[in-house]
Amino acid sequence: MNIRTTGRTATGPAAGPQAAPPALHVRDVTVRFAGLTALDAVSFTVAPGSVHALIGPNGAGKSTCFNVLSGLCRPAAGQVLLGDTDLTGLAPHRIAALGVARTFQNIVTTEGTVADNLMLGRHALSRAGFAASALRLPGAVREQRAHLDRVREIAELTGLGAHVDTPVALLSYGDRKRVELARALCLEPRVLLLDEPVAGMNGAERAATADVVRTVREQLGLSVVLVEHDMGLVMRLADEVTVLDFGRRLAHGTPDEIRRHPEVLRAYLGTGAPDETPEIQEALETPEAAETADPAETTKTTKATEPTDPTETTEETAVTEPPGENAP
Amino acid sequence: MSELVPKWGKLLLPALLLCALPFYLDAFWLRIGLFSIAAAIGAVGLGLLSGTAGQLSLGHAFFLAVGAYGYTWLAGDPGPALPPALAAVLAVLLAGAAGGLFSPVAGRVRGIYLGIATLALVFLGHHLLLTADSVTGGFNGRSVPPLTLGGFGFTADDPELTVLGVPFGAEERLWYLGLALFALTWFTARGLLRGRPGRALSAVRDSETAAAVMGVNVARYRSAAFVVSSMYAGLAGVLLALSFRRVVPDYFGLALSVDYLAMIVIGGLGSVAGATAGAFFVTALPLLMTRYADQLPLVAAPGTGGEGALGPTEAARYLYGAVIVVILLYAPDGLHGLSRRVRARLRPARSPDRPPSAPWPASAETSPATPARAKEHTP
Numbered sequence: 001m002n003i004r005t006t007g008r009t010a011t012g013p014a015a016g017p018q019a020a021p022p023a024l025h026v027r028d029v030t031v032r033f034a035g036l037t038a039l040d041a042v043s044f045t046v047a048p049g050s051v052h053a054l055i056g057p058n059g060a061g062k063s064t065c066f067n068v069l070s071g072l073c074r075p076a077a078g079q080v081l082l083g084d085t086d087l088t089g090l091a092p093h094r095i096a097a098l099g100v101a102r103t104f105q106n107i108v109t110t111e112g113t114v115a116d117n118l119m120l121g122r123h124a125l126s127r128a129g130f131a132a133s134a135l136r137l138p139g140a141v142r143e144q145r146a147h148l149d150r151v152r153e154i155a156e157l158t159g160l161g162a163h164v165d166t167p168v169a170l171l172s173y174g175d176r177k178r179v180e181l182a183r184a185l186c187l188e189p190r191v192l193l194l195d196e197p198v199a200g201m202n203g204a205e206r207a208a209t210a211d212v213v214r215t216v217r218e219q220l221g222l223s224v225v226l227v228e229h230d231m232g233l234v235m236r237l238a239d240e241v242t243v244l245d246f247g248r249r250l251a252h253g254t255p256d257e258i259r260r261h262p263e264v265l266r267a268y269l270g271t272g273a274p275d276e277t278p279e280i281q282e283a284l285e286t287p288e289a290a291e292t293a294d295p296a297e298t299t300k301t302t303k304a305t306e307p308t309d310p311t312e313t314t315e316e317t318a319v320t321e322p323p324g325e326n327a328p
Numbered sequence: 329m330s331e332l333v334p335k336w337g338k339l340l341l342p343a344l345l346l347c348a349l350p351f352y353l354d355a356f357w358l359r360i361g362l363f364s365i366a367a368a369i370g371a372v373g374l375g376l377l378s379g380t381a382g383q384l385s386l387g388h389a390f391f392l393a394v395g396a397y398g399y400t401w402l403a404g405d406p407g408p409a410l411p412p413a414l415a416a417v418l419a420v421l422l423a424g425a426a427g428g429l430f431s432p433v434a435g436r437v438r439g440i441y442l443g444i445a446t447l448a449l450v451f452l453g454h455h456l457l458l459t460a461d462s463v464t465g466g467f468n469g470r471s472v473p474p475l476t477l478g479g480f481g482f483t484a485d486d487p488e489l490t491v492l493g494v495p496f497g498a499e500e501r502l503w504y505l506g507l508a509l510f511a512l513t514w515f516t517a518r519g520l521l522r523g524r525p526g527r528a529l530s531a532v533r534d535s536e537t538a539a540a541v542m543g544v545n546v547a548r549y550r551s552a553a554f555v556v557s558s559m560y561a562g563l564a565g566v567l568l569a570l571s572f573r574r575v576v577p578d579y580f581g582l583a584l585s586v587d588y589l590a591m592i593v594i595g596g597l598g599s600v601a602g603a604t605a606g607a608f609f610v611t612a613l614p615l616l617m618t619r620y621a622d623q624l625p626l627v628a629a630p631g632t633g634g635e636g637a638l639g640p641t642e643a644a645r646y647l648y649g650a651v652i653v654v655i656l657l658y659a660p661d662g663l664h665g666l667s668r669r670v671r672a673r674l675r676p677a678r679s680p681d682r683p684p685s686a687p688w689p690a691s692a693e694t695s696p697a698t699p700a701r702a703k704e705h706t707p
Contacts, residue, residue: 070541071540071541072537072540091540092537093540093541093542093544093545095541096540096541096542101541102541108534109538110530110531110534110539111530112530119524119527120542123531123544127524128525129524129525130520133519133522133524133526135516136523187542187543
């Protein structure tokens with residue numbers, strides 16, 4: 001099936017699913033909202049095919065950063081580059097057509113079935129216009145059928161296979177969250193932006209989502225930028241971590257480096273000395289055991305630690321941010 | 329598309345029934361049917377704009393007027409006196425162009441503000457119709473040149489035509505024209521709604537942000553919705569003009585726009601079948617009440633003006649006002665949603681989970697398995 005690439009060749013450089021995605025450079029991006037500096041000269045680079053986590057306390061600018069990357073928010077200064085292409089100031093639908101897909105922190109699905117939602121993800125890859133669809137020209141019908149096949153594949157991959165024809169409104173919270181992830185994958189993205197993909201999920205659902213992210217990254221070879229409050233998940237999945245606080249880049253490095261970074265501990269826990277802060281220590285160190293384990297074991301570990309882990313509950317409440325935060 | 333065959337089979341019976349009607353009904357009933365068909369075409373267009381794309385429009389009467397007057401002027405004298413069939417096509421395109429001209433405004437304002445902006449169109453249109461005498465005929469309107477297609481006239485006697493012992497007058501001929509145009513509307517609108525544009529439009533309605541990051545050019549789709557909706561309105565306008573045989577400015581007022589909104593609300597937003605049902609209800613009801621005014625309680629026959637009695641038109645308005653309230657309270661998804669729920673209840677319990685209007689026939693293979701399989705990750 002070559003429909004993965006046909007759409008993209010029309011709008012940008014060809015990118016087969018196996019070709020390494022271009023690096024995503026964020027350079028000195030500054031965003032101001034009427035006197036408030038939401039992002040202050042933030043820079044980082046997402047290496048091709050890596051998982052790059054963006055963490056920080058609430059209000060650190062993570063979602064704003066995503067809004068800049070997906071074109072919903074125009075930076076006052078700085079540049080976003082995908083390979084050699086400048087994304088700064090491009091309209092969101094053009095950025096999507098270049099292969100940058102995102103999910104939202106608060107679930108944003110449309111009416112209709114799971115298949116309808118996922119087919120929306122194929123929008124940039126298909127081309128049937130008003131006339132062709134109204135007259136049901138053979139080309140449009142064929143295109144729709146081919147894309148529907150791929151949508152079913154992606155639904156299977158994300159564990160939604162049984163729900164393809166179920167209206168999204170009837171799904172559980174975790175499944176709806178997964179619909180968003182699947183819809184983003186339907187764009188055949190080269191860079192996938194995940195805004196709190198496991199917020200509000202239970203342990204098993206978290207593990208399943210983490211598996212999906214790991215699988216698609218291996219199979220489709222895409223880069224992932226991840227915003228997440230679940231430190232265990234971040235430390236397990238991420239190759240690199242950037243820490244934001246009050247719109248500034250606080251630290252940057254591998255999960256191991258971040259775990260020991262004094263500034264990070266201070267940002268999360270106020271001014272207390274690191275050794276007096278068992279909670280964050282625990283949160284940062286919990287996944288150590290699971291880091292090298294295979295997915296099945298990971299699931300068990302997460303399940304086992306879930307009910308007794310005190311940080312889980314604190315983080316659950318911490319994720320509840322104002323619903324309007326994602327609006328551009 | 330072998331899966332489509334049963335679906336088409338279901339449509340075949342009503343289609344045959346509609347085609348047989350002129351042999352059994354007189355001109356009065358056919359005229360009611362014709363007005364309803366025209367209204368249905370317009371309502372499908374408004375449903376596309378307000379129901380699917382979520383853009384409130386009070387200006388539908390304006391685009392109907394563009395279609396009706398466009399045809400009358402293009403085919404008539406004074407006017408270029410084009411062949412009527414060509415004039416009809418051009419009138420539809422003209423209405424689409426009018427929608428396109430308005431779309432920069434539509435791209436800037438949302439929701440109730442868009443409603444107000446479109447309201448201005450109705451007043452502007454009405455003023456133009458009254459003042460541009462040479463084109464529109466002013467207050468008294470113009471008579472509509474009859475449609476001819478390749479020597480066949482949609483009039484009473486051009487040529488004389490008798491089918492199976494039934495003389496075919498203007499109403500009978502226009503009835504079949506109306507049916508054909510409605511079939512075209514039905515086919516194209518459903519194709520649009522179930523295809524890529526329909527998905528993009530409903531995404532724009534549900535969340536412009538989500539639509540944009542999924543690659544939908546929001547501004548373009550918003551204006552395209554206006555153009556397509558206006559083209560359907562233009563088509564409805566042409567058919568209305570042909571059935572009225574005279575166009576007058578007062579018909580294309582605000583009340584007409586509100587009628588169309590009532591149609592799509594009663595029928596159920598975002599559905600072609602619902603818009604059709606709503607159009608029949610809103611159009612046929614006042615006409616029927618006028619006809620049977622003398623037999624209805626509390627309703628005075630037109631012209632008699634009995635003490636404390638309602639005129640049939642007012643009574644019809646009260647009635648469908650009440651219906652709107654009832655529908656908003658008890659069936660916010662309109663007649664379409666109501667019939668869907670009734671059908672879901674009547675359906676054998678074999679596949680209870682399946683949404684009754686699965687958008688793509690291919691879904692039939694997978695869905696029976698759905699209820700059997702438990703959700704894996706429910707807490």
